[in-house]
Amino acid sequence: xxxxxxxxxxxxxxxxxxxxxxxxxxxxxxxxxxxxxxxxxxxxxxxxxxxxxxxxxxxxxxxxxxxxxxxxxxxxxxxxxxxxxxxxxxxxxxxxxxxxxxxxxxxxxxxxxxxxxxxxxxxxxxxxxxxxxxxxxxxxxxxxxxxxxxxxxxxxxxxxxxxxxxxxxxxxxxxxxxxxxxxxxxxxxxxxxxxxxxxxxxxxxxxxxxxxxxxxxxxxxxxxxxxxxxxxxxxxxxxxxxxxxxxxxxxxxxxxxxxxxxxxxxxxxxxxxxxxxxxxxxxxxxxxxxxxxxxxxxxxxxxxxxxxxxxxxxxxxxxxxxxxxxxxxxxxxxxxxxxxxxxxxxxxxxxxxxxxxxxxxxxxxxxxxxxxxxxxxxxxxxxxxxxxxxxxxxxxxxxxxxxxxxxxxxxxxxxxxxxxxxxxxxxxxxxxxx
Numbered sequence: 001x002x003x004x005x006x007x008x009x010x011x012x013x014x015x016x017x018x019x020x021x022x023x024x025x026x027x028x029x030x031x032x033x034x035x036x037x038x039x040x041x042x043x044x045x046x047x048x049x050x051x052x053x054x055x056x057x058x059x060x061x062x063x064x065x066x067x068x069x070x071x072x073x074x075x076x077x078x079x080x081x082x083x084x085x086x087x088x089x090x091x092x093x094x095x096x097x098x099x100x101x102x103x104x105x106x107x108x109x110x111x112x113x114x115x116x117x118x119x120x121x122x123x124x125x126x127x128x129x130x131x132x133x134x135x136x137x138x139x140x141x142x143x144x145x146x147x148x149x150x151x152x153x154x155x156x157x158x159x160x161x162x163x164x165x166x167x168x169x170x171x172x173x174x175x176x177x178x179x180x181x182x183x184x185x186x187x188x189x190x191x192x193x194x195x196x197x198x199x200x201x202x203x204x205x206x207x208x209x210x211x212x213x214x215x216x217x218x219x220x221x222x223x224x225x226x227x228x229x230x231x232x233x234x235x236x237x238x239x240x241x242x243x244x245x246x247x248x249x250x251x252x253x254x255x256x257x258x259x260x261x262x263x264x265x266x267x268x269x270x271x272x273x274x275x276x277x278x279x280x281x282x283x284x285x286x287x288x289x290x291x292x293x294x295x296x297x298x299x300x301x302x303x304x305x306x307x308x309x310x311x312x313x314x315x316x317x318x319x320x321x322x323x324x325x326x327x328x329x330x331x332x333x334x335x336x337x338x339x340x341x342x343x344x345x346x347x348x349x350x351x352x353x354x355x356x357x358x359x360x361x362x363x364x365x366x367x368x369x370x371x372x373x374x375x376x377x378x379x380x381x382x383x384x385x386x387x388x389x390x391x392x393x394x395x396x397x398x399x400x401x402x403x404x405x406x407x408x409x410x411x412x413x414x415x416x417x418x419x420x421x422x423x424x425x426x427x428x429x430x431x432x433x434x
Contacts, residue, residue, distance in 0.1 A: 002026060002149040002159075005068060009050060010151065012072045016079035019055040021093045021152040023284065024048075025326040027144060028110075032118045034139040037126050042115050049326035052078040058087035064327045090311040093152040094286035102289070104275030105162045109191045110145045118143065122167075125195040129171055132203035137181070139169040143191070150286040158282040167193050173206035180209035180389075182378055183358065184227070187415075189275055205357065209378045212391035215433040221353040222395060222429040223382065223409055229424050230416040231362030231374070233337075236399045237418075238367040240269075240294055241332045242309035249368055251400060255300050261403040263298040264342040271319055271335035277415055278335040285321035285330050292318040306332050338420045341408035345425060348385035350409070354431050355380040355387065356395060370400040376431075394432040402426040 002024045013020045026048045033041040051064040052075055061082025065074040122141045129136050143165050150158040168185030182205045186193050224232065244250040252260065261267075271289030273279050282288050285307055293301045305313070306321030309332055321330035357378035365372035373396035380387040409423035 002147060005050065005071065006149055006151050009052060009071050009075060012075040013052055013054060013078065016075065017054045017056045017082075019093070019153050020078075021053040021150070021285070023051040023053075023323070023326055024149045025050075026147045028146075029142065029144045030113065030115055030118055031142045032115060032122055032140065034122060034126065034136065036138075037130070037136055039119060039122065042119075044115060050074065051323070051326040051328070053093070053329065054078045054082055055091055055093070056082045058089060059083065059085045060088065060091040061085065062329050066326075090308050092307055092311060093154055094150075094156045094158075094282075094307060094317070096155045097288035099158060099281040099288050100272045100290075102272055102274060102276075102279050102281060105189045105279050107163045107165075107190045110143060110163045113143055113191065121195060125167065125169060125199045128196050128199040129169065129203060132200060134171045134173045134203045134206055137170045137172055139167075141167045141195075148280070148284070150282065150284070152286060156286040158286040158288075160280045160282065162280065163189055163191075164277070165189075165191050165193055167195050167198060169199065169202060171202055171206055173203070173210055175207075175210050178210050180206045180212075180378075182206035182209065187277060189277060189279075205378055208380075208387065209389045212389040213381075215354070215381065215390045215393050215431060217433045218431060219428045220431045221350065222426045222431065223347065223350065223353050223355045224424045224426065225355070225357045226414050226416050226421060226423060227358040228356045228376075229421050230419050231359040232365065232372060232399050233339075233419055233421070234362065234417075235365040235367050235370060235372060236403065237334055237337060239370075239400075240304050240334075242303040242305045242313065243332045244367075245303055246309060246312060251368060251370060252300060252303070256302060258300055259298045260300045260400070261295060261298050262405050262407075265295065265298060265403065265406065266293070266340045267295040268293055268338045268340065269304060269318065269320065269334050269336070270338055273336045273338075273420070276336040276420070278418055280335075283317075283319040283321045283330070283335070284323040285317070287317045287319040287321065289319050289335065292320075304332050304334060306330050334418045336415070336420055337418050339408075339413075339422065341422060344408035344411055344422065347382070347409050347423070350425065351383055353382050353425070354390070354393075354395070354429070355382045359395070365399070370398045372396060372399060392434040396430045396432065397426070397428075402429060
């Protein structure tokens with residue numbers, strides 16, 4: 001179906017320009033939400049849309065629609081919109097490249113799943129939480145299948161089909177008037193989520209967080225669990241965006257070839273990872289996915305580019321032009337961000353550290369300087385594997401500086417959002433007691 005729609009769009013947009021891009025997206029979504037143990041929201045949705053970009057006389061125009069009967073009008077609107085914009089020689093469209101083959105991003109089981117099966121799966125998780133002596137505050141289970149086709153006047157034809165499954169739960173644990181909360185989620189391109197393990201581990205976390213002690217304000221070694229790492233690294237990674245660098249909003253501007261983190265850390269953006277949550281044959285401009293070295297042995301090697309920012313710097317796109325949907329235009333964003341440490345330390349070898357499972361308020365961190373001050377959630381004092389729960393505390397510092405001597409904790413990495421990461425050990429972090 002997408003190919004037929006693309007041919008129609010090509011015929012229509014060619015009436016106005018011989019320099020164009022067509023982005024088609026078809027998504028099927030199953031979603032189920034709960035409040036406490038009541039399943040209160042269910043949705044089954046199919047979304048089909050097209051976005052058209054055209055370059056005419058050096059100016060770019062864009063228009064989109066979800067009405068496939070309006071393709072001709074949308075093409076005309078894209079052309080008319082180009083007349084409203086100034087000329088900009090940095091706009092262009094992807095060139096033909098060999099597309100990679102990626103495994104583990106599509107599960108045909110999606111077509112066998114319905115809301116009844118999602119309901120049964122979510123109920124089993126909620127029952128497990130209750131059986132473990134905790135109470136659910138909210139939960140959700142979603143399954144989606146997406147298909148994207150990108151064609152342009154340069155001959156690019158990038159087609160990708162993927163699936164995604166996600167399960168998340170928030171819970172309470174209560175004992176003798178003391179309340180602890182916890183949240184966790186799991187996501188996969190394949191229908192292989194272990195909801196029972198998620199429920200059991202989450203209940204263990206919530207119950208172990210009860211009867212917390214107060215902590216004195218001091219500088220301590222801090223272990224960040226996977227969710228906590230993700231919260232703080234989002235601020236750090238914004239500095240690698242070529243758009244931020246060009247706008248003077250990145251601390252990393254002009255530092256290629258300089259040491260910016262510990263020598264034991266290399267960082268890669270890789271849209272070709274088998275089973276990666278953000279893997280695809282191309283980015284949303286049709287540029288073939290690739291592995292890009294951002295940091296090697298602590299030294300900054302480059303930035304993330306879409307086509308526009310790459311043209312401004314006279315380099316090639318790193319395949320990092322992504323859209324929120326067919327209704328938007330591409331901008332710079334990461335795919336799968338891999339933090340690769342040479343060495344690691346085991347958690348039971350660490351003396352007198354502060355373990356943080358998650359953080360609240362990471363969005364308040366300064367994306368330019370890297371300064372942050374966040375609330376630690378489900379936190380513990382840890383000494384050679386022995387944990388003591390801590391009541392509310394804050395941690396603060398500068399993520400750029402703290403990565404100067406960071407160490408991986410354990411050998412296991414997990415994907416949380418865009419990040420494929422281990423737990424992290426950071427030194428001399430300010431821990432502010434309540």
